[in-house]
Amino acid sequence: MSGRGLMVAALLAAWIFATEAVAQDTAYVRAGRLVDVVDGRLLSDRVIVIRGDRIERVAASSSIEIPDGATVIDLSDATVLPGLIDMHVHLIGDAQAQGYENLAASLPRNALHGAANARRTLEAGFTTVRNVGAGGYADVALRDAINGGDVPGPRMRVSGPSLGITGGHCDSNLLPPRFEVTADGVADGPWEIRKKLRENAKFGADLTKFCATGGVLSKGTNVGVQQYTLEEMIVIVDESHRRERKVAAHAHGTEGIRAAIEAGVDSVEHASLIDDEGIRMALERGTFLVMDIYVSDYILEAGEAAGFLAESLDKERIVGEAQRSGFRKAHEAGVRMAFGSDAGVYPHGINARQFRYMVRHGMTPMEAIQTATVHAAELLGWPDRVGAVEAGLYADLVAVAGDPTDDVSLLENPRFVMKGGEVVLRR
Numbered sequence: 001m002s003g004r005g006l007m008v009a010a011l012l013a014a015w016i017f018a019t020e021a022v023a024q025d026t027a028y029v030r031a032g033r034l035v036d037v038v039d040g041r042l043l044s045d046r047v048i049v050i051r052g053d054r055i056e057r058v059a060a061s062s063s064i065e066i067p068d069g070a071t072v073i074d075l076s077d078a079t080v081l082p083g084l085i086d087m088h089v090h091l092i093g094d095a096q097a098q099g100y101e102n103l104a105a106s107l108p109r110n111a112l113h114g115a116a117n118a119r120r121t122l123e124a125g126f127t128t129v130r131n132v133g134a135g136g137y138a139d140v141a142l143r144d145a146i147n148g149g150d151v152p153g154p155r156m157r158v159s160g161p162s163l164g165i166t167g168g169h170c171d172s173n174l175l176p177p178r179f180e181v182t183a184d185g186v187a188d189g190p191w192e193i194r195k196k197l198r199e200n201a202k203f204g205a206d207l208t209k210f211c212a213t214g215g216v217l218s219k220g221t222n223v224g225v226q227q228y229t230l231e232e233m234i235v236i237v238d239e240s241h242r243r244e245r246k247v248a249a250h251a252h253g254t255e256g257i258r259a260a261i262e263a264g265v266d267s268v269e270h271a272s273l274i275d276d277e278g279i280r281m282a283l284e285r286g287t288f289l290v291m292d293i294y295v296s297d298y299i300l301e302a303g304e305a306a307g308f309l310a311e312s313l314d315k316e317r318i319v320g321e322a323q324r325s326g327f328r329k330a331h332e333a334g335v336r337m338a339f340g341s342d343a344g345v346y347p348h349g350i351n352a353r354q355f356r357y358m359v360r361h362g363m364t365p366m367e368a369i370q371t372a373t374v375h376a377a378e379l380l381g382w383p384d385r386v387g388a389v390e391a392g393l394y395a396d397l398v399a400v401a402g403d404p405t406d407d408v409s410l411l412e413n414p415r416f417v418m419k420g421g422e423v424v425l426r427r
C-alpha cells in the first residue's frame with residue numbers, strides 16, 4: 001500500500017472508531033413524566049438524550065427517533081426529576097458521635113466517614129451538595145477524591161473551616177484551656193478574618209461559611225446572641241465576594257440574622273428566630289434562606305443516645321418550632337429559599353425527609369422541589385451545570401415511582417439515580 005493509501009486507511013479506521021464511540025457515548029432516557037422545575041409543571045412522555053456526562057436534548061417522545069441498537073433507559077413508568085441539591089450538609093465525620101464522643105475521632109477517620117456519607121447521599125438522589133464547615137480541609141480532599149473517581153459521591157462545593165469568633169459556635173469549646181484546642185476557622189477582627197479567608201482560598205475552598213450567632217450543638221453559646229459584629233461580617237463578605245465566593249451565614253438569633261443580611265451574605269442558614277424586619281430585609285436584598293426544618297425532630301428524638309449535650313436539647317426546644325413558623329412567614333412573604341438539611345447532625349441518606357416538612361409548613365410540593373433544584377443551583381452559582389433537566393447541563397437525574405408533585409415524600413425512595421450520565425442506582 002502506498003503512503004497515501006495507508007493514510008486513507010488510518011483515517012477510515014479513526015472515523016469508524018469515532019462513530020462507534022459516539023453511539024456508545026449516547027443514551028436515551030424515556031421518562032413517563034418529567035418535572036420541569038424551571039416552569040413548575042409536570043410533563044409527560046419525554047425523551048432525554050444524554051451524550052457523555054451532559055444532557056444533549058429533551059423533547060416529547062413523539063418528536064425523537066431513537067436509533068436501533070441505542071442504549072435506552074426505560075423510566076416510562078416513573079417520574080424523572082433533576083438530581084437533587086442539598087445546600088447544607090456536613091459529610092465529614094460520624095453523625096452518631098456528637099458532643100464529647102466527637103473528640104475521639106482523628107481527622108483521617110472523619111474523612112473516611114465522609115467517603116461513606118458521600119455514597120449514601122448520592123444514592124439518596126442528592127447529586128450535588130454544599131458542604132458547610134470542615135476542619136483540616138477534609139471537605140476539599142473528599143471533593144477532589146470524588147471528582148478524581150476514587151470514591152462515589154455527589155458533586156461538592158466546599159467551604160473549608162467555618163469562620164467564627166473565639167469561643168463562638170464555630171470554635172471547639174468542649175475542653176479546658178490546658179488542651180489548647182481552637183477550631184481551624186477561628187478568626188477575630190478584620191485582618192485575622194481576611195487572612196483566614198485567603199488561607200481557605202489557598203487550600204481549595206469554593207465558598208465561605210461563618211457563624212453569625214450562637215448555635216444549638218456548641219457548648220456555652222446562646223442561639224439568640226450575635227457573635228461577629230456587623231463590621232466583621234462586612235469584611236467577610238467583602239473578602240469573599242472579591243474572590244467570587246458566595247457567603248453562607250449560620251444565624252439563629254434575630255439580631256445576627258439582620259446583621260448578616262445587612263452585610264450582604266448570599267444565604268442565611270437556619271434563620272430560626274427571623275422576625276418581620278429580617279424577612280423584609282431578605283426580600284429587599286434577595287438573600288436566600290436555607291432553613292433546616294426537619295432536623296429538630298431528630299435531635300429531640302435521638303437525644304442523648306447520639307451524644308448531644310443536655311444544653312443542646314434545651315436550645316433545640318427553643319428554636320425548633322419558632323423556626324417552622326418563621327419558615328411559613330418567610331415563604332408567604334416571597335423570600336427566596338434553598339433546600340438545606342443539616343445532614344451530619346442526623347445520619348446521611350435521609351436528607352429528603354425534609355420535603356414533607358416544607359409542605360406541611362406552607363409550600364406546595366413543586367415549590368419544595370424547586371428549592372432543591374433550580375433555586376439551589378442559583379445560590380450555588382451553578383445554574384449552567386445543575387438543577388434542571390435541560391440541554392447543556394450535567395446528566396444528573398433522579399426517578400421515583402408515582403407523582404412527587406402530588407406526594408413529595410416519594411422523593412425519600414428514589415428508584416433511579418444518575419450522575420453525570422452514569423447510573424448510580426436502579427431498583
Ligand SMILES: [Zn+2]
Nearest residue numbers: 088090132342
Ligand atoms: Zn450545619
